Amino acid sequence: xxxxxxxxxxxxxxxxxxxxxxxxxxxxxxxxxxxxxxxxxxxxxxxxxxxxxxxxxxxxxxxxxxxxxxxxxxxxxxxxxxxxxxxxxxxxxxxxxxxxxxxxxxxxxxxxxxxxxxxxxxxxxxxxxxxxxxxxxxxxxxxxxxxxxxxxxx
Numbered sequence: 022x023x024x025x026x027x028x029x030x031x032x033x034x035x036x037x038x039x040x041x042x043x044x045x046x047x048x049x050x051x052x053x054x055x056x057x058x059x060x061x062x063x064x065x066x067x068x069x070x071x072x073x074x075x076x077x078x079x080x081x082x083x084x085x086x087x088x089x090x091x092x093x094x095x096x097x098x099x100x101x102x103x104x105x106x107x108x109x110x111x112x113x114x115x116x117x118x119x120x121x122x123x124x125x126x127x128x129x130x131x132x133x134x135x136x137x138x139x140x141x142x143x144x145x146x147x148x149x150x151x152x153x154x155x156x157x158x159x160x161x162x163x164x165x166x167x168x169x170x171x172x173x174x175x
Contacts, residue, residue, distance in 0.1 A: 026064070027056075027057065027064035027065045027066045027069070028064065028065050028066075028070075029062055029063065029064070029065075030044055030045075030056075030062075030063050030065070032065075033065045033069065033070060033073065036070055036074075037070060037073045037074050037077055038077065039073055039076075039077050044073065047073070047076060050086065051090070052076055052086065052089060052090060052093065053069065053072060053073060053076070054069070056069065072093070075092075075093070075096070076089055076093070079092060082113075083113065083116075083117060084113060088109060088113065091109060092106060092109065095109075
């Protein structure tokens with residue numbers, strides 16, 4: 022299937038599991054090439070299906086759009102780019118592992134607060150008290166360790 026006799030955007034969406042509006046967005050930002058047209062209809066070929074499937078899978082793995090763009094560029098460079106792709110994936114994996122560690126710490130703090138709620142050990146509710154409550158203090162320690170405060174991650 023080539024772009025001149027290709028499939029419509031709805032079929033591309035069905036084949037890749039990617040929302041039609043997301044396809045259009047990816048075209049606007051250059052992750053997907055502008056498709057051929059027959060009248061007002063966009064036409065997509067086999068390469069477009071494969072490229073969109075790649076983009077969708079990379080996004081499912083948590084890669085940012087700029088990282089996906091970089092990976093797509095590497096894909097056209099062939100074997101020479103494999104080491105660069107590996108480094109990018111290793112960096113991303115380190116970030117994923119850091120997030121998992123943060124989530125585990127949050128899980129522990131939340132489980133302790135829920136347990137205190139169930140046990141009735143403290144007057145009031147440890148989940149909705151002021152920032153001086155043990156749960157809020159524990160969460161503050163987790164956030165400061167993981168994010169350097171309550172703001173954006175460094």
